[in-house]
Amino acid sequence: MDCEAITVGLLHPGSMGAAFGAHLRRQNVRVLWCTDGRSSQSLARAEDAGLEGVQNLMQLVARADVLLSLCPPAAAVEVAQQVAACGFDGRLYIEANAITPRRVREVAELLPGAVVIDGAVVGSPPVGGKQPTLYLSGDRDGCLRATALFDASDVKTHVLGTEVGTASALKLSYSSYQKASRILAALAYGVADANGVADELLKIAGKRGGSYLTETDYIPKTASRAWRWAPELDDAAALLRDVGLPDDLMRAASRVLHQWSDARDRDLTVAETLSLLQVDHGRDKNAEP
Structure with missing residues (x-):
C-alpha cells in the first residue's frame, strides 16, 4: 500500500492519538483531525504532531480513506454514531479504544458499509523511543491495510485473527x-x-x-x-x-x-x-x- 496516497482521519488527538498521528506523518501519510469543539490542548497536540485541521466531522469523513478512533473509551460508540451520520462507508474504520468486544461489535453494526477493524493499544504513547503494540482483529485485508500504515513506525502491530472483538x-x-x-x-x-x-x-x-x-x-x-x-x-x-x-x-x-x-x-x-x-x-x- 502506498501510504503517501492515504488520508487518515484521526478521532481525536489526545496524547495517544496525537502520537500515532505524528508517526503516520513521518511516513508522509496525510492526517486530518476535526477542530470543532476541541480544546486548546488538543489544538496544541495536533499542531506539534503536524496534523491538518478541518472544520467539522462531515469534512473529515468525506476526505478520509481511513478513520482511526482513539478517544476516551466512554465516547467510542457515540463517536461511531456521529461518523455513521456523516455517511462513512466503503472505507476502513479502526476502532482502537479500550472497550468490550460487545461494544466493538456495536460500532461495526453502526457502520455496516465500512470495514470495521477491532484495534487495541497496549503500552504507552509512541514517544521517546517507546513502542506500543496495536493489536488487530477482523477482516483479513483490513488488518493488512492497518498494519501497512505503521510498518516503518514505532507502533508495532500484531494481528490476532478475523473475529471482531478479539483484540479488545x-x-x-x-x-x-x-x-x-x-x-x-x-x-x-x-x-x-x-x-x-x-x-x-x-x-x-x-x-x-x-x-x-x-x-x-x-x-x-x-x-x-x-x-x-x-x-x-x-x-x-x-x-x-x-x-x-x-x-x-x-x-x-x-x-x-x-x-x-x-x-x-x-x-x-x-x-x-x-x-x-x-x-x-x-x-x-x-x-x-
Missing part, C-alpha cells in the same frame, strides 16, 4: 489487571502511610522486582488518568460479567477512580492525591469496627 478482549484482560494493580498499590501505600509504616512497606516491596508498590510517584499519575481509566474498568467489569466471572473487584476499582475525578490536569503530590480518597464513614476513628 485482550486489551481489557490486560488493563483490568494492570490498572487495578495500580489502584491497589496506591491504597496499600495510603494505609501504610496513615499508620506510619510506609518506609517499611517500601523496603518489603523493594525485595520483589517490578512491584508497583515501589513506584509511589505513579500514584498522582494514576489519579490524573482516573477520568479515562474509570470507564475502561467499567467495561472490564462488563466483560467479566459477559463471561460469567465476578465483577465486584473491577467495579470497586472504578469507584476509587471516580473519587479522583478532580485530579485531572492537576500537579499533585502523593499526599494530596491520597487525601482525595479520604472517606468519612460516619463513625469515630477510634471505635471498634
Whole structure:
C-alpha cells in the first residue's frame, strides 16, 4: 500500500492519538483531525504532531480513506454514531479504544458499509523511543491495510485473527489487571502511610522486582488518568460479567477512580492525591469496627 496516497482521519488527538498521528506523518501519510469543539490542548497536540485541521466531522469523513478512533473509551460508540451520520462507508474504520468486544461489535453494526477493524493499544504513547503494540482483529485485508500504515513506525502491530472483538478482549484482560494493580498499590501505600509504616512497606516491596508498590510517584499519575481509566474498568467489569466471572473487584476499582475525578490536569503530590480518597464513614476513628 502506498501510504503517501492515504488520508487518515484521526478521532481525536489526545496524547495517544496525537502520537500515532505524528508517526503516520513521518511516513508522509496525510492526517486530518476535526477542530470543532476541541480544546486548546488538543489544538496544541495536533499542531506539534503536524496534523491538518478541518472544520467539522462531515469534512473529515468525506476526505478520509481511513478513520482511526482513539478517544476516551466512554465516547467510542457515540463517536461511531456521529461518523455513521456523516455517511462513512466503503472505507476502513479502526476502532482502537479500550472497550468490550460487545461494544466493538456495536460500532461495526453502526457502520455496516465500512470495514470495521477491532484495534487495541497496549503500552504507552509512541514517544521517546517507546513502542506500543496495536493489536488487530477482523477482516483479513483490513488488518493488512492497518498494519501497512505503521510498518516503518514505532507502533508495532500484531494481528490476532478475523473475529471482531478479539483484540479488545485482550486489551481489557490486560488493563483490568494492570490498572487495578495500580489502584491497589496506591491504597496499600495510603494505609501504610496513615499508620506510619510506609518506609517499611517500601523496603518489603523493594525485595520483589517490578512491584508497583515501589513506584509511589505513579500514584498522582494514576489519579490524573482516573477520568479515562474509570470507564475502561467499567467495561472490564462488563466483560467479566459477559463471561460469567465476578465483577465486584473491577467495579470497586472504578469507584476509587471516580473519587479522583478532580485530579485531572492537576500537579499533585502523593499526599494530596491520597487525601482525595479520604472517606468519612460516619463513625469515630477510634471505635471498634
